[in-house]
Amino acid sequence: MSERKVRNMVEFAEVSGLSRPTIAKYFADPASVRPQTRQRIEAALVRHDFRPNLFAVNLNKKTSNTIGVVVPDTTDPFYADLVRHIELDCAANGYLVVVLSSHGDPRMEARSMDSLLMMRVAGAIVAPLGLDTDVGMVDSLRARVPVVFLDSRLDDRSPFVGTDNFQSIGLITEYLCRTGDRPTYLELPAVNHNGDQRRDAYVRTMERLGLAPEVITLGSAHSWRFEDVGHAETLRLLEGTGLPTATVLCCNDRLALGVMAAAYQSGIRVGRGPGCQLRVAGHDDQPHSRHLCPPLTTVAQDVRQLGSRCVDILLARLDDGADIRPEQIALEARLMMRASA
Template identity: 50%
Template sequence: DTPFVGNDNRQSVSTIVDYLCRSGEPPVYLDIPHVNHNSGERQESYIVAMETAGFKPAVIEAARDYTWDFERIGYEQTEKMLEAGTLPGRTILCANDRLAFGVMAAAYSRGLKVGRRPDCDLRVAAHDDHPLSRYTCPALTTMAQDFTAMAGRSVEILLALLDEADPPKQGMARTVKLGATLVMRQSA
């Protein structure tokens, strides 16, 4: 019964999957350890979006390392797949931007070019629009969550709950999910 304000993962993952499928090879999905609700929702949303688009989903399961060290996880998983020649595609959709930072670093260490140009080896995209995403090389294509709107709705709900003179309206949504915006940069 606790109110929740967050990202609409179905909308955002569907948007970026659609973009990646229309602009090149369909993406494989690199998951993170399921340390919060977003990871499971995003993986499920990826599968639905790929099937809706007529493609077979390809999920690279999360490492068994249940930490928040996503950059290291992305680097190590990508390094292992590149070493073994088992990377299942040239377009990688990462569960979050921090995971993508590790993927891009592993690609760089192998001399692979990341980007959307024809001379590039991999395309990498992600989710969250982390403040560093615009500064990676190349800059990371991602989905930007509307943190300002999330904060505003959270405050509205909190103030309504605290207002003893006017109890929350029966119709007030307990769960609010807000859409995200595609930020196209050079990585995909």
């Protein structure tokens, strides 16, 4: 049973009978105070059921044990999986993680980075929007703490960990050309640099194979609601001139989900078996992709490695205390052959 309700560090110091600096020293590093003092503090913590405000503790410390992470959308299965691995790796190294979402909005992205500065995080992992990112705010952040870019590269002044889009798109394009009708490519809305790279990789691969590329462009579409975009664009084409070929390669799995829903709505059977009229493939291998009906053929980004390499690079920069050469890491993807293509 707790005694007097304690609201802050000052009151906790008072009820525990110790000085405020001693309490602050304990919360910064419990091993830094004498064993008897530590036992006394921990008994008072239990007795008064007190939990310190960790952000306030960080503000009073020269160094922080908090890592900031900014992603475009925490509800996106790809980013949710990435964040899960980052949190686990950071926890194993004694760091807490604060995750903020920009929701695809450059103003919210800038606000998220500003919030990390106010929290005095030790370092940051940022998956930038890219095309509309406030570069000035990024510069302010990396002038104060080490920053690692994740998934989408902004520039080469900071370390970057992502997927080799030319390898991954080349791999699945070649597979689709080998096993059926040449693929039409459904590009990503204009949201980050990955979309441009993957479209260019598709075009280069088709030309290398001596085939005519077919790209469904989305113009100025700027939405992160990829399922809705894929669904609406596919319905528009099916109700008009039709799809250019009987195979659609989507820039990511979420677009593919929308394409498959539109095909079902139009009475078109997706797959590669008897009676199937359309093959659909994606990119990413998000957690739900293997459970679609039919399961989605795609290329799998190595989410585990993407997260762990980011954490390793960031912690190395924190340990060294020096601005080492910014690594630019592009990991290879694996082909996942399933029933949709």
